[in-house]
Amino acid sequence: xxxxxxxxxxxxxxxxxxxxxxxxxxxxxxxxxxxxxxxxxxxxxxxxxxxxxxxxxxxxxxxxxxxxxxxxxxxxxxxxxxxxxxxxxxxxxxxxxxxxxxxxxxxxxxxxxxxxxxxxxxxxxxxxxxxxxxxxxxxxxxxxxxxxxxxxxxxxxxxxxxxxxxxxxxxxxxxxxxxxxxxxxxxxxxxxxxxxxxxxxxxxxxxxxxxxxxxxxxxxxxxxxxxxxxxxxxxxxxxxxxxxxxxxxxxxxxxxxxxxxxxxxxxxxxxxxxxxxxxxxxxxxxxxxxxxxxxxxxxxxxxxxxxxxxxxxxxxxxxxxxx
Amino acid sequence: xxxxxxxxxxxxxxxxxxxxxxxxxxxxxxxxxxxxxxxxxxxxxxxxxxxxxxxxxxxxxxxxxxxxxxxxxxxxxxxxxxxxxxxxxxxxxxxxxxxxxxxxxxxxxxxxxxxxxxxxxxxxxxxxxxxxxxxxxxxxxxxxxxxxxxxxxxxxxxxxxxxxxxxxxxxxxxxxxxxxxxxxxxxxxxxxxxxxxxxxxxxxxxxxxxxxxxxxxxxxxxxxxxxxxxxxxxxxxxxxxxxxxxxxxxxxxxxxxxxxxxxxxxxxxxxxxxxxxxxxxxxxxxxxxxxxxxxxxxxxxxxxxxxxxxxxxxxxxxxxxxxxxxxxxxxxxxxxxxxxxxxxxxxxxxxxxxxxxxxxxxxxxxxxxxxxxxxxxxxxxxxxxxxxxxxxxxxxxxxxxxxxxxxxxxxxxxxxxxxxxxxxxxxxxxxxxxxxxxxxxxxxxxxxxxxxxxxxxxxxxxxxxxxxxxxxxxxxxxxxxxxxxxxxxxxxxxxxxxxxxxxxxxxxxxxxxxxxxxxxxxxxxxxxxxxxxxxxxxxxxxxxxxxxxxxxxxxxxx
Numbered sequence: 001x002x003x004x005x006x007x008x009x010x011x012x013x014x015x016x017x018x019x020x021x022x023x024x025x026x027x028x029x030x031x032x033x034x035x036x037x038x039x040x041x042x043x044x045x046x047x048x049x050x051x052x053x054x055x056x057x058x059x060x061x062x063x064x065x066x067x068x069x070x071x072x073x074x075x076x077x078x079x080x081x082x083x084x085x086x087x088x089x090x091x092x093x094x095x096x097x098x099x100x101x102x103x104x105x106x107x108x109x110x111x112x113x114x115x116x117x118x119x120x121x122x123x124x125x126x127x128x129x130x131x132x133x134x135x136x137x138x139x140x141x142x143x144x145x146x147x148x149x150x151x152x153x154x155x156x157x158x159x160x161x162x163x164x165x166x167x168x169x170x171x172x173x174x175x176x177x178x179x180x181x182x183x184x185x186x187x188x189x190x191x192x193x194x195x196x197x198x199x200x201x202x203x204x205x206x207x208x209x210x211x212x213x214x215x216x217x218x219x220x221x222x223x224x225x226x227x228x229x230x231x232x233x234x235x236x237x238x239x240x241x242x243x244x245x246x247x248x249x250x251x252x253x254x255x256x257x258x259x260x261x262x263x264x265x266x267x268x269x270x271x272x273x274x275x276x277x278x279x280x281x282x283x284x285x286x287x288x289x290x291x292x293x294x295x296x297x298x299x300x301x302x303x304x305x306x307x308x309x310x311x312x313x314x315x316x317x318x319x320x321x322x323x
Numbered sequence: 324x325x326x327x328x329x330x331x332x333x334x335x336x337x338x339x340x341x342x343x344x345x346x347x348x349x350x351x352x353x354x355x356x357x358x359x360x361x362x363x364x365x366x367x368x369x370x371x372x373x374x375x376x377x378x379x380x381x382x383x384x385x386x387x388x389x390x391x392x393x394x395x396x397x398x399x400x401x402x403x404x405x406x407x408x409x410x411x412x413x414x415x416x417x418x419x420x421x422x423x424x425x426x427x428x429x430x431x432x433x434x435x436x437x438x439x440x441x442x443x444x445x446x447x448x449x450x451x452x453x454x455x456x457x458x459x460x461x462x463x464x465x466x467x468x469x470x471x472x473x474x475x476x477x478x479x480x481x482x483x484x485x486x487x488x489x490x491x492x493x494x495x496x497x498x499x500x501x502x503x504x505x506x507x508x509x510x511x512x513x514x515x516x517x518x519x520x521x522x523x524x525x526x527x528x529x530x531x532x533x534x535x536x537x538x539x540x541x542x543x544x545x546x547x548x549x550x551x552x553x554x555x556x557x558x559x560x561x562x563x564x565x566x567x568x569x570x571x572x573x574x575x576x577x578x579x580x581x582x583x584x585x586x587x588x589x590x591x592x593x594x595x596x597x598x599x600x601x602x603x604x605x606x607x608x609x610x611x612x613x614x615x616x617x618x619x620x621x622x623x624x625x626x627x628x629x630x631x632x633x634x635x636x637x638x639x640x641x642x643x644x645x646x647x648x649x650x651x652x653x654x655x656x657x658x659x660x661x662x663x664x665x666x667x668x669x670x671x672x673x674x675x676x677x678x679x680x681x682x683x684x685x686x687x688x689x690x691x692x693x694x695x696x697x698x699x700x701x702x703x704x705x706x707x708x709x710x711x712x713x714x715x716x717x718x719x720x721x722x723x724x725x726x727x728x729x730x731x732x733x734x735x736x737x738x739x740x741x742x743x744x745x746x747x748x749x750x751x752x753x754x755x756x757x758x759x760x761x762x763x764x765x766x767x768x769x770x771x772x773x774x775x776x777x778x779x780x781x782x783x784x785x786x787x788x789x790x791x792x793x794x795x796x797x798x799x800x801x802x803x804x805x806x807x808x809x810x811x812x813x814x815x816x817x818x819x820x821x822x823x824x825x826x827x828x829x830x831x832x833x834x835x836x837x838x839x840x841x842x843x844x845x846x847x848x849x850x851x852x853x854x855x856x857x858x859x860x861x862x863x864x865x866x867x868x869x870x871x872x873x874x875x876x877x878x879x880x881x
Contacts, residue, residue, distance in 0.1 A: 218418040225377055225413075226433045226484060227406025240423050316468040317422060 008308055012301040017068070019297035023290035024067045027077075028060075076291040081283045086291045090273060094295075095175050096166055097265070097272030101258040103179075103188050104196035109250070112200040113239075116207025121234060123212065131204065138201035147194040147267035154190060162187045164269035191268040195261050199253050206249055210242035217241075243314045251307035252300075259296040324395050325352040326524040327376065327492050331389035334371050334380065345371045345384065347548040353492065353524040358515065360539030360556065361528045364571075364806040365777070368548040369528045373494040376526075377411055378404060393492070407437050410490035414497035416477035420469035426453070426480055427465040430487060437488035452483040456513060474668065475506030482513060492524045493517070499534060503667040503833060504877045511538045530806060532575045533879025536560050544568045574811050578836035578878045581860060584818065585811035585840060620694070621655035622795060622827045623679060627688035628652040630674055648674045650851045652688070656795075661821060661828040663842030663859065665835065665874070671851040672831050676797050679829065680715045681706075692795070711741045714788035718800040720780035724772040730783055731768030734758065737790045757786040761816060778809030785816065789824075797829045802837065814841055835878045839863050847871045 034051050051057060055066055070076070076086040115135075119128035155163035167183035169176045178184025214220060215238060223233050262274035269275070273292065280288035312319050334346040346368040353359045361369045374380050376391055376398060391398040393408055401408060413419040421429060430449035434440060440448065446465075453461035456479040469477055478498065485493055495514060499507040515538055518525050527539055535542055535556065542559040544552045544567065552565040563569045573586045629652070631645040649671040656662045666672045677683045679690055681697065690697045692709060700706045714737075717723040724733055734754045737743075744750040755765030761782040763775075772780055781801060788796060798817065802810040814837065821828055832838050838845055839859055846856040847868065855868040866872045 218413050218415060219421040221379065222411065222413055222419045222481070222484070223421070224379060225405055225411035226436070227403060227488065228432060228436055232432070237421050237424075241421070315423060316425075317470045 004312075005309075008305055012305055015301050016294070016297055019294055020068055020071060021064065023293045024064050026293070027067070027286055027290040028056075028063065071294065076294075077287040079280075079285055079288050081280070081285045081288075086287050089276060089288065090291060090295060092176070093271060093273045093276045095177060096270060097258055097261060097274060099177065099179055100188060100191055100195060100264075100270060100272060101254065101261060103192040104194075104257060104261075105199060105250075105254050107192055107196040108199035108203055108253075112203035113207055113246075115200075116204040117211055117234060117239060119204070120208040120211025121215065123208075135201035135204050138197045143194060143198065143263045144267050146197055147191070147264055150190050150194055151267070161190045163190070166271060191264050191270055194267070195257055195264045199250075199257065202253060203246065203250060206246055207239075207242055210245055211238055214238045214241045240314065244311060247307050247310050247314070251303045255296075255300040255303045258299050325392075326355045326357075326394065327351075327353040327526075328392040328395075329372070329376070329389070330392070332372065332375060332386065332391065333388040334368070334375050334384060335387040336384045338383070344387075345548055346375065348389070349545075349548075349550045350389075351543055351550070351553070353526060355491070355524050356518050356522040357541065358518050358525040358527055358539045360535035360542040361526055361545065362530060362532065362535055362542060362571075363545035364530060364808060366547070367545040369545050370496050373411065373496050373526060373528055376492075376494060377409055403437070406433065406488040406490065408490055409492045409494065410485035410488060412478075412481055412485050412493060412495040412498045415501045416474055416481050417501070419481050420477060420484075422469055425466055425468055426472075429484060430465070433484055433487040449483075449487075452486055453480070456480075456483045456486070457509070458483075475502055475509065478502060478506075478510055479513070482510075482517075486517070490523065492526070494526045494528065496528045497530070498527070500529070500531065504835070504874065504879070505667065507534070507879075508537075508877050514538065531879070532560070532572060532807070537879055544571070571807065574808050576807075576810075576834070576836035576840050578839055578863070578875075578880055581839055585814050622658045622693055623656040623829075624691040625652055625654050625656075625675075625679070625688070626691070628675070628678065628685050628690065629687035630671075630678060630683060630685055647851050649678070649685075652851075652853055654846055654853065654856055656827060656829060657844075659821075659825055659827055660843040661830050661841055663838040663845040664829060664831045664848060665833060665838055665845060666848035667833060669850075670848040672848050673799055674851075675848070676715070676799050676829060676831055680713055680797050681710055682715075707741070711737075711743075711791045712794045713797065714791055714793040714795070715797045715799065716781070716784050716788050716801050719804055720777050720784055721804070723784055724780055724787075726772055728771075729768065730758070730763075730770055730772065730775075731755075733772070733783060734768070734786050734790050737787060741791050743791065753790070754786075757789055758783075760789070760820075761786045762812075776809075777805050778813060781805065781809075781813050782816070785813075785820070789820070793826070795827045795829070797831070799831045800833070801830075803832065803834065810837070817841070835863075835874065847874065 034047055034054070034056065038047060038050065055063060058066070074087050076090075078084065079086050079089055082089065115131050119125075119131045122128055151163045154160045162183075165187060166178045167185075167187035168181040169178045169184060170180045178188060220233060220238060223237050228237070260274070261270075261272065262278060264270065265272045265274035266278060273295070276288065277292050279285070280292070329349060329351040332346055332349045332351075333344065336343040336345055349368075349372060351359070351361075351372070361372065363369045371380070371384070375386055378399065380386070393401060393404070398404055398409075420426075424432075427446060427449055430452065431442065431445040434445040434448055435442070438445075438448075450461045450465055453465055458464055458476060458479055464472075469480070472480060482498075493514075498514065499510050502510060511534065514525060514527070517523050527535070529535060539556050542554065542556050543550055544559065544563075544565065546567045552559065552563065552568045554564075559568060560572065563572055570586075576585060628649055629647065630649040631647050633643060633645055652675065654662075664672045664675065674683065678685045679692075684698070692713065695709065697709065700709060728736075731751065731754050734757055735750050738750050738753060744753055751768075754768055758765050758767050763779060763782050763786070767775075767779075767783075772783065775783065784801075796817075801817070802813050805813065817828065818841070820826060830838065830841055832841075842859050844856065845859050845862045847854040847862075847870065849870050855862065855866065855871045857867070862871065863875060866875055
């Protein structure tokens with residue numbers, strides 16, 4: 001178990017180093033960092049001094065080492081555009097993105113799994129067919145369209161929910177949360193539904209396919225022959241056996257909605273990292289972009305690690321191999 | 324009153340085009356403490372009767388007529404029929420337990436479904452049940468997961484699960500088919516014992532006449548959904564009345580003497596054509612490749628062969644642990660002989676086959692084919708030429724053929740790969756001939772594998788193996804997935820091909836009667852090592868090794 005954890009942590013570190021190299025290359029070679037920072041009338045001597053101060057005259061491996069060292073300490077340099085430390089910018093924005101993603105993901109799981117189980121158990125019923133048609137719509141409609149339609153119907157016409165922003169937030173010192181205020185919850189519902197709809201249909205279809213498979217296995221037939229109650233079979237024996245593939249996909253999906261909820265964040269003007277990233281691209285704010293790259297890698301690597309550990313929790317057969 | 328009375332049962336599977344009648348007008352009964360053997364070949368409807376009694380027919384199957392009475396009461400009106408009154412044991416112990424729950428969880432769940440017990444009481448009951456089905460150290464083993472048990476032990480757990488609810492009737496559907504012969508004997512003893520000591524009625528569904536002869540009190544023989552004969556076991560085995568039963572019994576390979584050919588099933592009531600005998604029309608098959616050197620001496624020499632699997636990895640080599648799947652194996656396969664390789668599961672016999680076929684590389688030792696050390700062949704061209712001469716036929720005809728390819732493409736693939744024919748028309752002529760040779764007819768080439776039965780698919784596999792004009796065939800349990808009548812046809816086909824084409828065959832099987840009929844010499848393996856290698860008759864008549872003696876004594880006989 002410990003061995004397994006150390007192995008995985010080591011792999012995660014390798015992935016992060018590689019991504020750091022990419023981020024560094026982008027930072028160092030996509031344009032001249034000095035030229036980005038100074039104004040046109042800065043003298044050549046001042047530029048050279050700045051270059052020396054930033055360590056840009058050192059050899060590349062040394063520069064990369066310094067880059068990694070600073071990154072580990074949370075120092076990602078200053079944003080060209082806003083002049084603030086990138087770390088601060090991201091730390092301000094990250095809670096909004098993570099809260100939105102988790103709520104969206106929660107909706108996807110809570111609605112998607114029972115729908116998937118139901119339509120897997122009764123593939124012929126009209127309700128299952130309705131779920132499938134709905135899910136096809138969920139997969140094929142673009143996110144921005146769903147977002148705009150939700151704004152139009154629930155925000156503008158019915159005037160039930162706010163159409164932009166996070167509402168009131170509470171500052172916990174290291175984390176600003178909208179989940180402790182009524183208006184925060186009120187504001188998160190529409191964007192979370194928009195972001196979660198695609199995930200929900202995805203999870204539903206996956207669970208459905210897995211349940212269809214599992215219900216054909218001998219151990220389910222045997223459980224039925226032993227007279228085990230239907231609910232125990234469907235939500236115990238069957239659902240648990242579908243979890244390993246569902247966890248894999250769900251983990252990757254969670255990573256991608258945290259990192260790439262850009263469209264939803266723009267439609268709802270949600271102050272998350274996606275919106276920050278869009279602004280960084282339009283202003284060629286290289287430090288923000290390269291830090292974003294690192295952050296995304298970190299999110300995916302951590303989620304994968306958690307998913308791997310969850311596998312062990314779910315499937316005892318994997319525990320033996322990992323020992 | 325009988326424990327179970329089935330009267331005029333008919334089960335139908337309606338489909339859009341027509342209705343398939345799986346069970347037709349069957350009347351049966353089982354008494355308390357009695358074991359009723361239900362035999363027949365695949366598709367005879369014997370498992371359908373079991374699932375109909377359980378009320379577990381898969382849609383769209385339905386009971387179209389007749390009654391199922393348990394203690395005189397209609398089974399469909401009994402609320403807690405499943406588990407409480409009737410329980411079931413499935414064929415494959417590896418798949419009938421939920422892999423994600425411990426044995427204790429599965430047992431206590433079932434016990435508490437049927438009996439008012441606290442968790443602790445149910446746990447104690449579960450331990451005592453495991454103990455009763457012969458699992459040593461039940462107290463600790465109950466906390467383990469199914470994958471930590473061997474196949475035979477898992478079948479014991481399955482039986483314990485079936486007993487949780489104290490049922491009156493147990494339907495055992497091929498309970499030992501997936502098990503080794505020594506484990507099979509233990510499980511059958513256990514089932515016998517349950518019937519006698521608990522007064523449980525048992526329906527033993529099987530295709531294996533040997534199992535029936537050992538275990539059942541009465542036998543019911545089914546053919547195409549109908550009951551053809553029923554009676555006391557001794558009477559059915561020794562004095563069968565119905566021609567189908569007679570020919571079924573005749574087709575069972577005998578372990579006690581050697582016959583020239585396998586008697587095939589001759590009973591064909593509805594005028595279906597008897598399987599045709601093979602005719603070799605084409606001499607393409609007999610012509611030799613130019614790269615074959617006709618040496619003397621054994622065709623295959625195995626020297627000091629070893630293969631180990633890593634069981635625990637570690638950074639330091641001394642901390643790693645291995646299991647020796649095959650250890651220091653030495654034997655020869657002579658030109659033109661059929662060498663049998665027998666042993667229980669885990670004895671390493673399939674690993675040996677895979678190493679000779681070149682699928683795995685051996686860790687130690689060498690394999691020499693026709694005077695060439697297989698590991699020392701440097702050029703890929705020569706290796707390809709060698710591999711062409713060695714072909715393999717696998718156990719499961721359902722998974723060894725690509726379902727998306729037509730049969731003619733499946734058979735033609737090795738011809739293309741080895742460039743054995745010049746033109747497309749020649750290839751298609753050869754493919755047609757091969758399909759004729761294995762008794763399918765050239766027209767079969769246009770179909771897909773799923774349109775064929777298990778036996779026919781195994782014929783396709785054989786045609787594919789012959790398509791490279793091999794000199795050496797490795798058959799890994801080629802008939803263990805097939806019915807006894809089909810088995811006889813396939814084995815006769817292999818014998819004919821051997822004679823006609825001078826093939827050398829390595830025949831791997833756990834079925835000793837088949838081995839006795841099929842092989843010239845037999846090698847017995849246990850735990851990766853060779854126990855005994857002798858002429859077939861000498862081995863069966865006077866086995867020297869104690870393990871061989873044990874295997875032969877466990878061989879079920881009629």
